[in-house]
Amino acid sequence: MITAADEDFLRRAIDIAAHAITLGDAPYGSLLVGPDGAILAEAHNTVRRDNDISAHPELKLARWAARELDHDTAVRTTMYTSCQPCSMCSGGTVRSGLGRVVYALSTEQLIELNPDSGAWPAVAQDGPALFDVARAPIDDYYRR
Numbered sequence: 001m002i003t004a005a006d007e008d009f010l011r012r013a014i015d016i017a018a019h020a021i022t023l024g025d026a027p028y029g030s031l032l033v034g035p036d037g038a039i040l041a042e043a044h045n046t047v048r049r050d051n052d053i054s055a056h057p058e059l060k061l062a063r064w065a066a067r068e069l070d071h072d073t074a075v076r077t078t079m080y081t082s083c084q085p086c087s088m089c090s091g092g093t094v095r096s097g098l099g100r101v102v103y104a105l106s107t108e109q110l111i112e113l114n115p116d117s118g119a120w121p122a123v124a125q126d127g128p129a130l131f132d133v134a135r136a137p138i139d140d141y142y143r144r
């Protein structure tokens with residue numbers, strides 16, 4: 001359920017996205033709101049500027065949260081973002097320990113507005129293979 005307070009923070013994420021355009025960056029913005037309702041960090045997409053495919057605001061904030069927040073705070077922190085996190089950012093968000101994500105545009109809505117946003121081909125993955133060899137560093141590390 002999205003509350004009126006959630007919508008206020010989503011409007012902030014959309015403002016960040018709009019401001020990114022004035023900086024020459026792509027129109028995606030996000031922020032983290034802590035358990036007490038305070039804004040902890042904000043970010044926008046800097047993929048072009050940084051020449052870094054991982055410079056999505058959601059992943060930047062997930063990394064920030066994992067680095068700066070203890071588990072109890074992270075799980076009670078919400079990420080607000082102008083668009084639904086992509087698969088890369090969703091994975092990072094899971095690893096970050098953040099407790100909730102609230103987004104404005106869904107991926108489907110974004111693709112409807114800009115079809116290029118959904119033009120990512122699937123990458124073939126082959127495996128598993130070499131189990132007995134590949135397990136050695138895993139065993140060495142986790143069974144020390």
Ligand SMILES: [Zn+2]
Nearest residue numbers: 056085086089
């Ligand atoms: Zn992303």
